[in-house]
Amino acid sequence: MKRVNVKARVTNLSILFVLCFSAVRVAKADFVFGPPENLGPPVNSASHEGVFWISAHELELYFTSIRPGGYGGWDIWFTSRASKEAEWNQPVTLGANVNSTFNTGSVVVSPDGLELYCEAPPNWEEGYGSVDIWVCRRATAADPWGPAINLGPTINSAADEICYSMSSDGLELYFADGFVAAPRPGGQGGRDIWVTRRESLSDPWKLPANLGAPVNTSANEYAPFISADGLALFFASHGAPGSGIDDDIWITTRASLSGPWRVPCRLAPPVNLSGLADSVPRVSVDGSTIYFYSSRPGGYGGGDIWQASIEPIVDFNGDSLVDCIDICDMIDHWGSDNSLYDIGPMPWGDGVVDAQDLRILAEHIVVDAADVNDVGGR
Numbered sequence: 001m002k003r004v005n006v007k008a009r010v011t012n013l014s015i016l017f018v019l020c021f022s023a024v025r026v027a028k029a030d031f032v033f034g035p036p037e038n039l040g041p042p043v044n045s046a047s048h049e050g051v052f053w054i055s056a057h058e059l060e061l062y063f064t065s066i067r068p069g070g071y072g073g074w075d076i077w078f079t080s081r082a083s084k085e086a087e088w089n090q091p092v093t094l095g096a097n098v099n100s101t102f103n104t105g106s107v108v109v110s111p112d113g114l115e116l117y118c119e120a121p122p123n124w125e126e127g128y129g130s131v132d133i134w135v136c137r138r139a140t141a142a143d144p145w146g147p148a149i150n151l152g153p154t155i156n157s158a159a160d161e162i163c164y165s166m167s168s169d170g171l172e173l174y175f176a177d178g179f180v181a182a183p184r185p186g187g188q189g190g191r192d193i194w195v196t197r198r199e200s201l202s203d204p205w206k207l208p209a210n211l212g213a214p215v216n217t218s219a220n221e222y223a224p225f226i227s228a229d230g231l232a233l234f235f236a237s238h239g240a241p242g243s244g245i246d247d248d249i250w251i252t253t254r255a256s257l258s259g260p261w262r263v264p265c266r267l268a269p270p271v272n273l274s275g276l277a278d279s280v281p282r283v284s285v286d287g288s289t290i291y292f293y294s295s296r297p298g299g300y301g302g303g304d305i306w307q308a309s310i311e312p313i314v315d316f317n318g319d320s321l322v323d324c325i326d327i328c329d330m331i332d333h334w335g336s337d338n339s340l341y342d343i344g345p346m347p348w349g350d351g352v353v354d355a356q357d358l359r360i361l362a363e364h365i366v367v368d369a370a371d372v373n374d375v376g377g378r
Contacts, residue, residue: 061080190239344360
């Protein structure tokens with residue numbers, strides 16, 4: 001029987017069904033990962049690579065490394081590429097305004113590319129703890145980074161703070177505490193994830209809030225990453241229930257930007273592997289790729305940066321076919337919060353099975369031509 005692509009037909013169906021059904025509920029979608037790929041040289045080296053940040057278009061990469069050629073200890077390096085299919089250029093250090101003979105770790109760049117947040121820049125001894133968050137600014141994306149400025153006692157404390165992620169609007173900064181010193185007061189016991197907010201890009205950061213349970217536990221949670229849609233938070237945990245003593249990557253989701261975070265789930269293999277350090281998750285703007293740090297075999301040094309595709313589960317009935325039966329299954333759950341069918345616009349869904357999900361399914365489906373007529377009759 002002839003096989004045809006029915007993407008256009010399904011798109012038309014999505015318009016019909018979105019007019020017939022409506023609901024706003026909460027769900028955590030299901031997804032799987034492709035085989036992890038090492039970013040390779042020149043990004044990874046025989047030395048350790050650590051915390052990193054990748055731009056929204058995935059063409060610029062800032063990362064920490066102890067490779068030769070820096071200022072001593074951990075430094076922040078920068079590389080770029082012409083396209084997502086191109087090779088990364090040879091990395092360069094960010095210069096003396098950011099790096100020094102002291103360790104400079106972690107890096108977050110604001111969405112407009114004009115602010116760089118990092119840990120322990122050159123004059124860190126003037127700070128509030130052994131590890132503080134500092135900011136470097138520049139007037140345009142073509143200018144060099146200016147001198148580091150301490151974020152001050154509203155954010156930094158004797159407990160140590162390390163920045164990791166910023167929301168897509170630049171108004172939320174996520175960080176972890178207790179890297180060297182004891183955790184800051186008001187936490188859950190171990191290292192915790194905190195968030196600070198500001199009213200606009202020109203306003204100061206407000207007093208941080210602990211994300212609380214169920215995200216933070218008595219174990220050590222760190223390396224948070226907020227997704228572009230703000231509905232998923234990826235983070236690392238050491239010693240959390242279900243992961244033993246490993247460093248593993250977890251995800252928690254929420255129904256809305258003001259909603260509570262749900263009980264986190266540990267990411268499945270091959271992203272997390274038993275007995276290894278897997279952490280520092282970063283997810284592309286469209287949710288199709290996860291970048292992460294890992295000490296797994298196949299790398300170039302002690303710890304490397306890897307990437308893996310994120311694929312929504314579209315074979316709903318598990319018959320190894322993505323066809324009209326899967327379309328009908330989705331239609332049967334239209335308007336619900338069933339996580340199996342909530343696959344769009346991000347792989348973790350948005351809380352309701354609707355036209356967004358049908359469009360994602362259409363991108364993966366090829367059905368028998370005769371079966372197309374069966375959709376409307378079911």
